[in-house]
Amino acid sequence: MYIYDDIDQKIVNERVAQYTDQLNRFLKNELTEEEFRPLRLQNGLYIQRHAPMLRIAIPYGLLSSKQLRKLADIADKYDRGYGHFSTRQNLQLNWPKLEDTPKILAELASVQMHAIQTSGNCVRNITTDQFAGVTPDEILDARHIAEIMRQWSTFHPEFALLPRKFKIAVTGSTKDRAVVQAHDIGIEFYYDEHQKIVAKIWVGGGLGRTPILGTVINERLEWQHVLTYCEAILRVYNLYGRRDNSFKARIKILVKALGIDQFRTLVEDEWQHIKNGPNTITEDELDRVKQFFTEPSYQTNLKNTLEEHQNNKPFTQWLLRCTHEHKIEGYRSVTLSLKPYNVAPGDVTSDQMNIIADLSDQFSFGEIRVSHEQNLIFADVKENDLFELWEKLKAHNLATPNVGLLTDIICCPGGDFCSLANAKSIPIADSIQQVFDDMDYLHEIGDINLNISGCMNACGHHHVGHIGILGVDKDGSEWYQVTLGGNQGNFASIGKVIGPSFSSEEMPIVIKRIIEVYIKERHEDERFIDCVQRIGFEPFKKNVYQVQEV
Numbered sequence: 001m002y003i004y005d006d007i008d009q010k011i012v013n014e015r016v017a018q019y020t021d022q023l024n025r026f027l028k029n030e031l032t033e034e035e036f037r038p039l040r041l042q043n044g045l046y047i048q049r050h051a052p053m054l055r056i057a058i059p060y061g062l063l064s065s066k067q068l069r070k071l072a073d074i075a076d077k078y079d080r081g082y083g084h085f086s087t088r089q090n091l092q093l094n095w096p097k098l099e100d101t102p103k104i105l106a107e108l109a110s111v112q113m114h115a116i117q118t119s120g121n122c123v124r125n126i127t128t129d130q131f132a133g134v135t136p137d138e139i140l141d142a143r144h145i146a147e148i149m150r151q152w153s154t155f156h157p158e159f160a161l162l163p164r165k166f167k168i169a170v171t172g173s174t175k176d177r178a179v180v181q182a183h184d185i186g187i188e189f190y191y192d193e194h195q196k197i198v199a200k201i202w203v204g205g206g207l208g209r210t211p212i213l214g215t216v217i218n219e220r221l222e223w224q225h226v227l228t229y230c231e232a233i234l235r236v237y238n239l240y241g242r243r244d245n246s247f248k249a250r251i252k253i254l255v256k257a258l259g260i261d262q263f264r265t266l267v268e269d270e271w272q273h274i275k276n277g278p279n280t281i282t283e284d285e286l287d288r289v290k291q292f293f294t295e296p297s298y299q300t301n302l303k304n305t306l307e308e309h310q311n312n313k314p315f316t317q318w319l320l321r322c323t324h325e326h327k328i329e330g331y332r333s334v335t336l337s338l339k340p341y342n343v344a345p346g347d348v349t350s351d352q353m354n355i356i357a358d359l360s361d362q363f364s365f366g367e368i369r370v371s372h373e374q375n376l377i378f379a380d381v382k383e384n385d386l387f388e389l390w391e392k393l394k395a396h397n398l399a400t401p402n403v404g405l406l407t408d409i410i411c412c413p414g415g416d417f418c419s420l421a422n423a424k425s426i427p428i429a430d431s432i433q434q435v436f437d438d439m440d441y442l443h444e445i446g447d448i449n450l451n452i453s454g455c456m457n458a459c460g461h462h463h464v465g466h467i468g469i470l471g472v473d474k475d476g477s478e479w480y481q482v483t484l485g486g487n488q489g490n491f492a493s494i495g496k497v498i499g500p501s502f503s504s505e506e507m508p509i510v511i512k513r514i515i516e517v518y519i520k521e522r523h524e525d526e527r528f529i530d531c532v533q534r535i536g537f538e539p540f541k542k543n544v545y546q547v548q549e550v
Contacts, residue, residue: 001064001294001367002147004112011154012109015116019043020102027099038161042122044115045101049419054093054101055118056108060128060146060170061089061370065357068368070111072353078104083353085338085346087410087461088167089127089370090118094417116154121162123153123234128170129177130371134379136327140189140197142172144289145226148281151289152227159234163241164249166234167206179372181205181213181492182464184237184251185230189223197223203233203263204255207458211494212252215260217267227279232271236263296365296380302330305384317443318390318401323381330383334364336376336393337400337408341433344426345411346374355396363389372461373410375403405442406450406515407433410461414454414471415478421454423471423478428452428507435508436515445515448528449488464488466529467514468495469507480507484514484540485532498541513543 004012019039026036044055056071063071071091075083078100084092096104108114118125126149128142129135149168153159159166169178170187180186186202199221205214221229237251240258255263309315324333336356339345348356356376360368363385364378371377381389393399402408409432412418414425429452436442451465462468468483479501486495502510517540522531532540 002059002062002143003292003294005292009109009112012112012114012116015043015114016102016105016109019105023098023102038120041120042117042160043101043105044118045098046119047419048094048417049415049421050417051095052098052101053417054096054104054115055086056091056093056113056115057118057125058089058091058113058370059150060126060132060143061130061372062143063368063370064111065360065366065368067111067113068353068357068360070107070113072350072357074104074107075350075353081351082347082349084344084413085348085370085374085376087372087374087412087459088118088125089372090125091370092413094413119165121164121166123156123159123162123166123168126150126153126168126170127178127183127372129173130369130377131177131324131333131379132172134326134328134331134333135173135175136325137174138172138327139174139191140172140223142170142178142189143293144286145172145187145189145223145281146170147289147292148227148285149230152231152279158238162234162238163243164246164251166237166251168230176489176492177371179461179464179488179492182207182461182488183214185233186214187226187230192220199223199226201226201229201233204252204260206250206252207461207463208250209247209456210250210252211458211463212256213492213494214252215255217260217264224281225275227281228274228277229267229271231274231279232267235270236266240266294365296367298328298331298380299382300330302382303384304330306386309387314394314401315387315390317439318399319386321401321403321405321443322399323386326380328380331380332383332386334378334381334386334389335371335403336378336398337403338375338398339402339408339433340397340400341407341437342430343397344413345409345429348376352396352398356398359389359392373403373408375408401439402442404447404449406436406445406448406511407442408450409433410449410451410465412453412459414452414460418454418459420457421471422456422473423454423480424504425452425454425460425469425471428469428471428480428504431504431508432511435512445519446527449486450511451486461488462486463494464492465495466532467511472501474501478504480504482510482514482544484537485529487529496537498537499545510544514540517543 169183171178188200201218202214369377415421451462453460453462454471464486483495
C-alpha cells in the first residue's frame with residue numbers, strides 16, 4: 001500500500017481548500033457555469049442526468065481497508081449507500097449534492113484519497129495490472145512506475161489543459177491485464193535479449209467514437225527514460241493536437257493524421273532536449289518511491305488444506321474462476337466478483353464495502369485491489385484460508401464464481417445515469433444474466449468477455465469485448481448494436497459490427513443464439529474468441545438474423 005508523505009498530504013489538502021473556494025464563488029454567482037466547469041471537472045465532478053456524479057481516484061487500483069471504510073461512510077452520509085467501480089480503477093458516486101462535494105473531498109483527504117484529475121482535459125488516473133507485485137509472470141512491479149508517473153502528472157503545468165483527456169496504462173508482466181494498446185500511451189515492460197528491463201511504448205490507442213489500437217512508437221526504451229519519453233509525447237500532442245473539434249482532439253486522431261513515422265520524428269526531436277534531464281528515473285528515485293509502499297509479511301512453509309474440500313463443487317468452481325497464481329508459495333490472489341445476479345455490474349453497497357474491508361484485514365494484509373473489469377481483489381490470501389474466506393464472501397453475495405465467464409459483464413452506468421448515453425446499459429446486462437443463470441452451463445461455455453456501453457464514448461470498453469454491445473439512438477428509441485471479435489490483452493483487437501441493431505427485448509435471445517453457434521462449432525477446449533477468429537462472423541450472423549426474421 002502506498003503511504004503519503006507530507007508533500008502528498010499538503011497538495012491534497014490545498015486542493016480541497018481551493019475547490020471549496022471555487023464552489024462557494026460559483027454558488028454566489030461570482031463564477032459562471034462556463035468558468036466553473038473546468039474547475040469541477042478536474043476535481044472529478046460531472047453533472048449527470050439526475051444528479052452530480054463524483055469520480056474518486058484509486059491510483060493504479062490500490063485501496064487500504066481504512067480507505068474502503070471511508071468510502072462506505074461517504075456513500076452512506078452523502079449518497080445512497082453504494083458506489084460504482086469503473087473501468088478506470090475509480091469509484092463513482094452517482095447521487096451526491098453539489099454543496100456536499102467539498103465535505104466529501106475533505107473526508108477523502110483524511111485517508112489519503114482525492115478526486116484530482118479524474119476528469120477534464122488532463123492526464124487521468126494511471127491504471128495498471130490488478131495483480132502487480134504478486135503475479136508470477138511479473139518483470140517489474142508496475143505500481144512503482146505508475147506512482148512516479150502520478151507524482152509527475154499531477155498538476156503538471158504544461159498538461160493541465162490538453163486538447164482532450166489523456167489516459168496512460170502500464171503493465172510489468174508478460175500477460176497484459178491493463179489493456180495498454182487501448183490507451184493514449186501504453187507502457188509494456190519486458191526483458192530484452194540481454195535480460196535488461198526495457199519498455200515498449202504504444203501511442204494513439206483509444207476507444208470511443210473512433211476506436212483505434214495503439215501503434216508502437218518505441219520498441220525498446222530503457223526503463224529509466226519512460227517519464228521523459230512520455231513527456232515528449234505529451235508535448236507534441238499539446239502543440240499539434242486539434243482544439244477546434246472535440247471529436248477529433250484525441251491523440252489517436254493526431255497520430256493517424258500525421259502517420260506514426262512523422263509523429264515519431266517529432267517526439268524524438270522533442271525528447272533529445274529532455275532525455276537526460278531531471279525527469280530521468282534513477283535507481284535511487286525508484287528506491288525512494290518503493291519505500292512508501294508497505295510490504296506484506298508473508299509466512300513460509302504453509303500447509304495446503306485445499307484437498308479436504310475437493311468434493312465441494314461450489315467451492316471448487318469458485319476456486320477455479322476466482323483465485324489466481326501467486327509468486328509466493330502457499331498464497332493465492334482472489335477476485336471478488338461484483339457481478340452477481342440482479343446487481344448492476346461494478347456496484348457495491350456500503351455494507352459490502354465494510355465487510356470487504358474487514359475481510360481484507362483478516363485475510364489479505366488490509367489491502368484491496370480494483371480491476372478494470374470492475375471487480376475487487378484480495379492480492380495475498382493464504383491457500384489454507386481460502387475455504388473460510390469463500391464461506392464468508394458467499395454469505396454476502398461476493399463469491400459468484402463467474403470471473404471471466406459470460407456474466408462477468410463489463411458495463412457502464414448507461415442511460416440510467418449518464419446524460420451522454422443513448423441507451424440504458426444496466427437492464428441489458430441484467431436481462432442477459434437472467435437468461436444465463438445456470439452456473440454449470442456458464443462453466444461449460446468457458447471464457448467470454450461481454451462488454452456493454454450506453455454510447456460511443458465506450459466507457460464499457462465494448463470494442464474490445466469478445467461480444468460487444470453498444471447502445472444507439474434510433475428516432476428517439478433505444479437500440480443495440482452487436483460486435484464480435486474484440487479482444488484485450490497481448491492480442492488486442494477491435495470487434496466488428498455483425499449487422500443491424502436490435503431492440504432491448506431482443507438482446508438476450510441474440511446473445512443466446514451467438515452462444516449456440518459457438519457450442520456447435522467449437523473444437524475441444526477452444527475458447528470463444530478463438531472460434532470466432534477461426535470460423536468468421538457469417539455463421540453467427542446467419543443464426544442471429546434468421547431468428548429475428550421468424
